[in-house]
Amino acid sequence: MRARVLLSILALAGAGAVPALASGSARRVVGNCTKSQLRPPSIIIACGDGNILLLRLKWTSFGGAIARGDGDYSANDCTPNCAAGKFHSYPVKVALSKAMLCKDHHNDYQLASLTFTGRRPSGQKSASAKVALLCPLP
Numbered sequence: 001m002r003a004r005v006l007l008s009i010l011a012l013a014g015a016g017a018v019p020a021l022a023s024g025s026a027r028r029v030v031g032n033c034t035k036s037q038l039r040p041p042s043i044i045i046a047c048g049d050g051n052i053l054l055l056r057l058k059w060t061s062f063g064g065a066i067a068r069g070d071g072d073y074s075a076n077d078c079t080p081n082c083a084a085g086k087f088h089s090y091p092v093k094v095a096l097s098k099a100m101l102c103k104d105h106h107n108d109y110q111l112a113s114l115t116f117t118g119r120r121p122s123g124q125k126s127a128s129a130k131v132a133l134l135c136p137l138p
Helices: 002-025
Strands: 027-031 054-059 069-078 087-097 111-116 128-132
Touching: 054 087
Parallel strands: none
Antiparallel strands: 054 069, 069 087, 087 111, 111 128
16 A cells, blocks of 8 residues: 555656656757747847847757757947947858756757858858857846
8 A cells, every 4th residue: 555655656746747857858049148948030149249140030940959940140240339330131041059958947059050041241251150159147
């Protein structure tokens, strides 16, 4: 009888723990610098000043080892200064990878691999670039 009660308690405890574990294990990305998100339409790359972003993101896959999508890489030219500069957009393919458990208990992608599919920002010699992503800022 004790064994049956103990098994029932363990089964109930396990049933409650599985959904909590599953919800925290889905891969996400920090889109707005402060919160982990699923399939965000944009990702701020330069959280300090917001001068580099990925915009109009359309995801073909998300949540696995690699998330893939297309969108625009948007960068401020900061001419004559960043406050007065203009944003320029460049078409890009995005692959997110290297998920890591962050303090918010979500596995957030930590690397964005970018492939420019048309013209690219001045100074960008290669058609591809890698950008480190962060866990949410406090």
